Amino acid sequence: MKTQSEVICIPRTDIPFGWKFFCPFCHVYHSHGTGLGHREAHCTKETPFSKHGYYLIEILTCPACKNTIVRRSDNDRNCPECGQYVKRSEMIPSIELRAQKVI
Numbered sequence: 396m397k398t399q400s401e402v403i404c405i406p407r408t409d410i411p412f413g414w415k416f417f418c419p420f421c422h423v424y425h426s427h428g429t430g431l432g433h434r435e436a437h438c439t440k441e442t443p444f445s446k447h448g449y450y451l452i453e454i455l456t457c458p459a460c461k462n463t464i465v466r467r468s469d470n471d472r473n474c475p476e477c478g479q480y481v482k483r484s485e486m487i488p489s490i491e492l493r494a495q496k497v498i
């Protein structure tokens with residue numbers, strides 16, 4: 396059985412594009428190009444991600460209905476709760492992730 400790991404990513408802050416997430420095994424941020432979906436693991440040692448990689452997802456708040464939304468694909472442009480078309484730039488990163496971004 397294939398293991399599917401999902402990691403919550405946030406925008407990179409060192410450059411104006413791309414993603415990063417804090418790896419719970421390497422204890423550092425791994426950076427990736429922009430776009431949700433599957434990636435090969437950037438872990439430099441053997442971790443539970445090494446073999447199958449992981450899926451980048453993002454957690455956002457819909458500006459229209461204020462519901463928390465988990466996005467797994469860049470094609471998910473409509474809010475699954477209210478159906479509103481929302482651009483990524485209009486989505487509000489979750490409070491938890493905003494806190495993480497400050498680090």
Ligand SMILES: [Zn+2]
Nearest residue numbers: 418421437438
């Ligand atoms: Zn890692």
Ligand SMILES: [Zn+2]
Nearest residue numbers: 457460474477
């Ligand atoms: Zn909504």
